[in-house]
Amino acid sequence: MVFCCVYGILQHMRLTNSIVKEPMVIGHEYAGVVEEIGNEVTHLAVGDNVTLEPGVSCAHCSHCKEGRYNLCDEMKCFATPPIHGCLANFVVHPASLCFKLPENVSLEEGAMCEPLSVGVHACRRAGAGPHTKVLIMGSGPIGLVTLMAAKEFGFPRVAVVDVDENRLKMAQELGAHEVGCVSTRIEDVEKEVLEIQQKMAAGIDITFDCAGLEKTMRTALKATRSGGEVCLVGMGHVEMKVPSTAAAAREVDILGLHRYRNTYQLCIDLISSGRINVKPLITHRFRFSQEDVVKAFNVSAMGGSAIKVMFNI
Numbered sequence: 001m002v003f004c005c006v007y008g009i010l011q012h013m014r015l016t017n018s019i020v021k022e023p024m025v026i027g028h029e030y031a032g033v034v035e036e037i038g039n040e041v042t043h044l045a046v047g048d049n050v051t052l053e054p055g056v057s058c059a060h061c062s063h064c065k066e067g068r069y070n071l072c073d074e075m076k077c078f079a080t081p082p083i084h085g086c087l088a089n090f091v092v093h094p095a096s097l098c099f100k101l102p103e104n105v106s107l108e109e110g111a112m113c114e115p116l117s118v119g120v121h122a123c124r125r126a127g128a129g130p131h132t133k134v135l136i137m138g139s140g141p142i143g144l145v146t147l148m149a150a151k152e153f154g155f156p157r158v159a160v161v162d163v164d165e166n167r168l169k170m171a172q173e174l175g176a177h178e179v180g181c182v183s184t185r186i187e188d189v190e191k192e193v194l195e196i197q198q199k200m201a202a203g204i205d206i207t208f209d210c211a212g213l214e215k216t217m218r219t220a221l222k223a224t225r226s227g228g229e230v231c232l233v234g235m236g237h238v239e240m241k242v243p244s245t246a247a248a249a250r251e252v253d254i255l256g257l258h259r260y261r262n263t264y265q266l267c268i269d270l271i272s273s274g275r276i277n278v279k280p281l282i283t284h285r286f287r288f289s290q291e292d293v294v295k296a297f298n299v300s301a302m303g304g305s306a307i308k309v310m311f312n313i
Helices: 008-010 109-110 113-126 143-151 164-175 186-200 214-223 245-250 265-273 290-302
Strands: 001-007 029-034 049-052 098-100 135-139 157-162 180-182 204-209 224-232 253-255 284-288 308-312
Touching: 008 098, 008 135, 029 109, 049 109, 098 204, 098 265, 113 143, 113 204, 135 143, 135 186, 135 214, 143 164, 143 214, 143 290, 157 186, 164 180, 180 186, 186 204, 186 214, 204 214, 204 245, 204 284, 214 224, 284 290, 290 308
Parallel strands: 135 157, 135 204, 157 180, 204 224, 224 253, 284 308
Antiparallel strands: 001 029, 001 308, 029 049, 049 098
């Protein structure tokens, strides 16, 4: 079994409005081997390699019935407080949310279906086409999988900006047409917007904010052309002050994003066919021991060259 190390909830002890109030197991990016199945399960067998979609919806509310199960108010998702995560030797999960991996897709790649699903869902939400020019704010793991998805969706020009040169180098290697290093200072927004627009040499149709910070959203709303869209993917700040009135006056639409829906099989197909290669994002690997767990989370917290840190359980 393999599991991707995600540092955010450990660092902040919250995930948006879900707050950690007592000790809990973390982890929601996971793949493993089937050990046991229920009597009515027919599409899986003991020994199959599977990846797990982490959210279990109620299947009865209006959102679920409309097919938008990711918005279910009763959703129980791995590692969303108070629900325990999947950083464990064994987990029990509904068979309908266990997706069999083809022989040419490793468990590590299977675990990457979770973050890749976020990028795929973001591109679907934006409703972009082959003439869409895209800006991605942030080249962390979610920014990079959004870049991969945008390339696969046929966006002809994708720019990525970040504060980290190492991450931007990876974005270039993954096919970003333009990259730009920005600061963390809100005072620099106006100047950086002009620089970004000059790099693109055309109006930005869609901006994906994969950081979700006040500064990145301010930049996104100002850089996107009139009539364009800003898709808020990242969840860095719970609250922020942004120029929403000025954006509304230019009919810049803000799209929200909550996890994903109906993406896992597509992500498996994209990886299996070679159309998307997630392997470069897996930068570090650790065993599942007390010592290595501490090391892994420290590596993830320091950033630098670390993108996706894996546990092999």
